[in-house]
Structures are given as structure tokens and as C-alpha cells.
Amino acid sequence: MPPQKRHRDFGWLFIVCAGLLPLVLGILCTAIEARHTVNQQQVSTANTLLSQAEKMSDSAWNMITTLRQYHHRACADIEENLQRAGTLNAYFRSIGMLQGDHISCSSAYGLNHGALAEMMLQPPPVTGKAWWSLSIRGTLGVPDRPAVIFVRQLPDSSGFWAVIDGQYLMDFMHAIGESRGYQMTLQFNGGAIISSGPDEQPGQLYLKSAQYRAESSRYPISVNVTVPATELVKAWRQALFIFLPMAAIFSILLMVLTANWLRRRLSWADEIRRAMRNRQFSVHYQPVYSTDIERCKGAEALMRWQLPNGEMIRPDIFISHAESEGVIVPLTQHLLDLMAEDIQSWQVEPDFHIGFNVAAEHLQHPDFVQDVMRFARRIKDKQMTITLELTERSLIEDGEMVARKLRHLQSHGMKVAIDDFGTGHCALSYLMTFPLDYLKIDRGFINAVEGLETETPVLDAIINLCHKLELDVLGEGVETSLQFAYLRQRGVGLIQGYYYARPMDNDRLRAWLNEHGRKPLLVEESHEPELHHS
Ligand code: G
Ligand code: G
Ligand code: MN
Secondary structure (H helix, E strand, O other), X not given: OOOOOHHHHOHHHHHHHHHHHHHHHHHHHHHHHHHXXXXXXXXXXHHHHHXXXXXXXXXXXXXXXXXXXXXXXXXXXXXXXXXXHHHHOOOEEEEEEEEOOEEEEEOOOOOOOOEHHHHOOOOOOOOOOOEEEEEXXXXXXXXXXOEEEEEEEOOOOEEEEEEEEHHHHHHHHHHHHHHHOOEEEEEEOOOOOEEEOOOXXXXXXXXXXXXXXXXXXXXXXXXXXXXXXXXXXXXXXXXXXXXXXXHHHHHHHHHHHHHHHHHHHOOHHHHHHHHHHOOOEEEEEEEEEEOOOOEEEEEEEEEEEEOOOOOEEOHHHHHHHHHHXXXXXXXXXXXXHHHHHHHOOOOOOOOOEEEEEEOHHHHHOOOHHHHHHHHHHHOHHXXXXXXXXXXXXXXXXXXXXXXXXXXXXXXXXXXXXXEEEOOOOOOOOHHHHOOOOEEEEOHHHHHOOXXXXXXXXXXXXXXXXXXXXXXXXXXXXXXXXXXXXXXXXXXXXXXXXXXXXXOEOHHHHHHHHHHHOOOOOOOOOOHHHHHHHO
């Protein structure tokens, strides 16, 4: 499991969130959309009502203009005409003439002509204008049904008036608003309110009832349209009904994508790529001792991975995952970059060996030679010897091509070593086929050493084989002075292991090279009795 596996514990949370996201967004968007649609309908309804009220006002003023032909005529003469005009024209409850504040003539049957205030059941407004209109609760003849009165006063204190029945307006409001549950009101000149529809109900939160007010530009008419919350909810539910199936599909899609993304994100390959970008890898170097020149002869580069929390990932684990998930090539390229950076600060003598581990897949890769040559160019001025440590496994496939590559690199002064020699599953024939420079004997064989004079058959055989084939030989994992003395005695030229030096980071390596790099390794003598006693 990749190092940052803790992400996985919250994986389901990501997936749930991804699934909820389209739903939550959808619910919000449809609420906004529903509100928007309802508002548009509300505005157009208000405007329709307003224009109807304007049309009625137009016909009232037209009527009054027509009445001016009766100016200065006696009521008895014109009463019949008034009655005809009042009945034949739509909307009108009554029309008539004024003398001062007094109604001098009216189309209404059988009523005593009284004061204007008496007829409209309230004092006339003080407008100071010759033209005015007002919505009123009722008239003397029809006291409990609203109406609108229009009055034109002439300079000689006579005048004309017309009363439109509010029922027309109420019916109209009903017709345009009932199906949507609108509550509508209409007012002329701030007078009595003519209304239709249910009373306002309390709404909740976002979906509380919405009010819209419109005013006429031609007449003092104002209109109010209120949409109850229940209508908003209804519109919202309709929008949801259309949208929800789509949201569900999106939801599923997003969950699948998230799950996929999480899986990818949690793969080793992605963790390793990210770790390279975040510079979590570093290189440690383990010095190699030469028993011939009795000093440090080189170092092996070993990759280290430290997480931001300080935790180290074991190299055998991440290397094997890098190999199986196809990122070992970029990882090794990264290693070479890091090494080239480190090596710029080194001061070593020419022919210092710098070894690094080459994965089988990299060896087969078309970029391999180019990668190594680039590294060689970057550290050219140090005049080091680059050592490629191959595993036996890497030599199995496409041997001829691999051998060609290795020969090419050797022609540029590099050395080829077999790492962990003796542990792979390989025929010894490759010792003849491949251009090898030395073998690194696996520490398993070194561990078998029991005493300086005791034979260690397999180890001895490997050492002899190297001598016969004229290959250099390196003993790995040397941890004791006995092992060291044993190998030196049998002509093993190179030693690597904790006994000589542990792998260390670049800074410590430079300090170590300064202090110990040129010194011979002093070995305590009497290990043989020691070992027998213990
Ligand atoms: O130090 P140590 O624990 O580093 O190494 C464990 C294993 O990981 C060893 O077999 C070693 O060869 C391998 N290893 C360490 N660094 C690298 C590297 O950079 N590339 C490859 N291919 N193997 C490495
Ligand atoms: O590349 P190779 O498989 O040779 O990797 C060397 C590995 O051996 C690294 O993991 C390194 O840390 C480890 N190592 C080096 N010296 C010793 C040693 O003396 N003892 C043990 N146990 N491991 C060692
Ligand atoms: Mn190695």
C-alpha cells in the first residue's frame, strides 16, 4: 500500500461528496431558477393588470370628454342621454354633472342628487387639480363594492364625473391571477385598495412570498402582485422534477471519476512521481574499501525516500513497486540528477568509483545509454569511474542488445558489475557472454564465514571463479572484522559493509571522506579465538 495510504481512509468521504455535489448544486440552482421564473410571471401579470386599469381610465376620461357637450344644459334635458351613455358603455356604474361640490345630474336611477362626498362615501381629495381620479370603497348606491371615480372640474365650478365599477377590475384580476394563487391589489391615487386573491401566508426562508409593485407612467395607478410561498415551492418542485434525473446521472459519473482518481492517486506510481516533484528522494552513499590500495576506492549510491512527516520508506519496497508499476526508469533518471548535483561538491581523486543500481527494465529501455552518458557528461570534470550494478535478472532478456549497450558504455570508461551475485536465477553462461568487470558477492555468502582458517565452500568457489575469469570481486554486507580479514586473506579486492562504513547522506559522506577516505582500515587481530569462544 502506498505510503500516503491514510488518504484511503477518507476515500469514501471524497466519493460521497462527489456524489452529493451535483445534487446540492442542482437543488440550489433549481431554487434560484424557480424564483426567477415566478418573478418573471409576476412582473408580466402586474403589467397586464396595469395596462387594463389604464385602458379603463382612458375610457372614463373619454366619457367625460363626451359629456362636455352637455355643459350649461339643464339636468332634466340631458338625464335621459346620460342614462343611455352610462348603460351602453362598458365598465360604468354611473356618470354625471357637478355644480360645485354638488351632484347636479346623474345617470343613476332613483337617487336624490346630493353632495359628491355623500355619493363617494368619503370627502373628495384635495388635489388642487382640475382632473382627478380615486379608488373608493363604494358608492351611495353600491356601498360595499369598490369603484373608481373620475372627476373633471371646469373653471366655472361646474364639472363632470364618471364612476367605474370595481367589479370589472376584480374580475380581471381574478382571471389573470387565480390559477397561480396570486394576491393582487390595485390603487388609484392612493385611494381604497381593490384586491383579489387569498391573503398572504407566512413563508419560510428563501422561499418566502415575493412582492412586486408596478406603477403607471400615465395615470396615478399602482399595482401590487404577491406570489405566495406555496407557489414558489410548486415551481421549484417542477424544476427539480426535470432536473433530478440529470443530476443523478452526473452524480454517478462524478462518483466513478472520483473513485478512479482516488485509486490512481493512491497508486505507488503516482506517489513516486509526486515524491520526485516534491524532492522527497535523496541519495545516500556507502563507501567501498579497496584492500589493494588500502583506502576508500568508491561509493555506491542508494536511494532514500523520506516523507514530509519524517517517515522513511524502505528502498526495497519502493524500488520493487517502482519496477512493477513502470516508474523505475524516471526514478533512476531522477537518481542520476540528484547524484550529479551532489557530486559537484565532492573532492575525490581520479578513478574514484561511483556505483549505482540499474534496474532490468531501464537496461532494456531505449534511453538507457543516453541517460548514463548524460550523467557522465555532467560529472566529467571529476574524472570518476562510473559503475553500473546490474542484477542477474536484467541479463536474461535480449542479451545481445544489452551486451552491445554495455560494451558501448565500457568504451567510455565505465565498469559493469553484477550485484548480489549468486542469488539470482541465472545460468553462469552470461559470465562469458557479457562484458563484466566485477562481481559483488551477496552478503548471504559472506555471513557464512565462520573462521579465518575454516573453509566456506560456496564463498571460496565464487572468489576462485572471479580470479579465474580475471574479474574483480567485491564482498557486500561485511559486518565483522573476521569477515573482513577472511575476504582480504583470499584476495577479495573490494569490501563494502557496515564494518567499513554505513550508507550516509551527501554532507556526512563529504565529512567522512575528508576524515577517513585516505586511511587504511585497521583490523583487530585475534578474531579467531574470539569467535570460537563465543
Ligand atoms: O540500502 P538499502 O536498504 O538501500 O537497499 C535496499 C535495496 O534497494 C537494495 O537491493 C538496493 O540495491 C536497492 N536500491 C537502493 N537504491 C536503489 C536505486 O537507486 N536503484 C535500484 N534499482 N535499486 C536500489
Ligand atoms: O544494491 P545492493 O543490493 O547491494 O544494496 C546494498 C544494501 O545492503 C543496502 O540496503 C545497504 O543499506 C545494505 N547494506 C550495506 N552494508 C551492509 C551491511 O554491512 N549489513 C547489512 N545487513 N546490510 C548492508
Ligand atoms: Mn547495489
